Amino acid sequence: MNKKSLRKGINLGGWLSQFKVYDKDHFDSFITRDDINRLSDWGFDHIRLPIDYIVLEADSSPGIYLQPGMDYLHSCFDWCINANLRVILDLHKAPGYAFDTQEQNDFEKNIIKQQRFIDLWKILSKEFISVSNDFLAFELLNEIVFESSQKWNGIVGKTLTEIRVIDRERLILFGGNYFSSVDCLHELPIDKDQNVLYKFHFYFPLSVTHQKAYWIPGLYQFGQAVNYPGRAQGLEEFIEKNPQFQLRLDEDVNVNFNFNYLKKRIMPAIEFMNRNNQPLHCGEFGVIDKAPIQTRLNWIRDMVTLLREFEIGYAYWTYKEMDFGLVDSVGKIINQDLIDILVK
DSSP, rough: OOOOOOOOEETTSSBSSSSSSSSSHHHHSOOOOOHHHHHHTTTTOEEEEEEEEEGOOOHHHTOOHHHHHHHHHHEEEEHOOOOOOOOEEEEEEETETTTOOGOOOOTTTOOOHHHHHHHHHHHHHHHTTOOOOTTTEOOOOOOOOOOOOHHHHHHHHHHHHHHHHHHOOOOEEEEOOHHHHHGGGGOOOOOOOTTTTEEEEOOOOHHHHHTOTTTTTTTTOOOOOOOOBOOOOHHHHHHHHHHGGGGGGGGGOOBBBSSSHHHHHHHHHHHHHHHHTTOOOEEEEOTTTTTOOOHHHHHHHHHHHHHHTTTTTTEESSSSSSTTTTTTTTTTTTTTTHHHHOOO
């Protein structure tokens, strides 16, 4: 797959990953062929398909894949091939690692679970070896947070080596530390493998993109609407009264959030591209649905403008529900302008 062929994408969060209940009815109905055709008709050229490892193997039987999980992937791939949509298969949660339960993770130090992770990718590589390299790419793991970037880089190297024994040409994506932060791209070694695409996620400033988010301590307590363009009014006073949140929120105090701010924050990605002569993919970006709709439109418009200016492919988070969706639980469009900005 050409690294620059993944231009305008959308995530399918909440289907095979981050589901509320491990439930066949959910898996059968949350995303269907009609959704895939709809995304293609709108003008997207690829999807990022998150999947949690428990859909593919049970903790009680590691290394033995679950056929229903594989069947969901095969069905989705068939739908996407017919709709002319490429796919990034993203392992969103792995044995011992989930981006949203950091206190429970032991993947970084657990050699057994690291090997399970590598073995799972070997299984997936064998399962989909016949699927066109121009259609399907692999993303190793979503939003790593490790004490050591060097440790993550080592696991990536071992996983690449094992996959390449099975599949030499598949495009493989991975990002850097701290939730695939743009600020950690420089800690990634440039692999000699020519079929690697480096990636990052972008949600700056958090006080805009995740305002009132119930899962982020500090922003939930702050609880104020923050406009874009604009400033986080009252944030400095809030932090003075709640210093436990300073480390997370201090960056957003007394800052004008506008196009120039976004351009400055994305510059580490541009510097990485120029320094290494490598393209990049932005695998997630978006604004929570608790933000004013005009803020969502303005921020996303500016982000898409920047990503296109620097020829960075992207996948918006996300299509359906999940606090950032373009459509609600029954598929009703939230705002047509959001879609138009992403695809026109």
